[in-house]
Amino acid sequence: MGGNSPCASCKLLRRRCAKDCIFAPYFPPDDPHKFAIVHKIFGASNVSKMLQEVPVKQRGDAVSSLVYEADARVRDPVYGCVGAISYLQNQVSQLQMQLAVAQAEILCIQMNHQDPAPPTFPLDHQKSLLFSPETTAATANFGTNLQQYLNFAPSSTAVMQDPLKRESLWT
Known part of the structure; x- marks a missing residue:
């Protein structure tokens, strides 16, 4: 950078x-928070070493x-990105389950329209499978929870409250 204004790192x-x-192309002076947060977690010396080991063409992605x-x-000092990733993986699993239940319901409806014979199991049992408390609660909380994680919830307790989320980190 040299001339006008020092980069955010040097500032x-x-x-x-x-x-x-090495920092000037990636930490412009008009965005000091970007370097401040990286410096706080990794340290300037470590970031400098990391950037020197990465090819120049990939340094922008490395900084991002x-x-x-x-x-x-x-x-989230404990889990960081992994907490958000495991949360989203858990949500994908729940949504896959809901999709499978919905597809089964569609299949049952299609079969009932083709063959007017009664289903092989009682309708109450079908409803209890389709509208179980777990499925209904997961659907109701999905939007709120996803928004919380996409905005990086300020508290790490959201990740730690559910034991499945901790287990999914190691599976």
């Missing part, structure tokens, strides 16, 4: 920004990943 570290500053992980670590 935060209170040093002169050299022309060959570091900023994302640092932001996730600040919001």
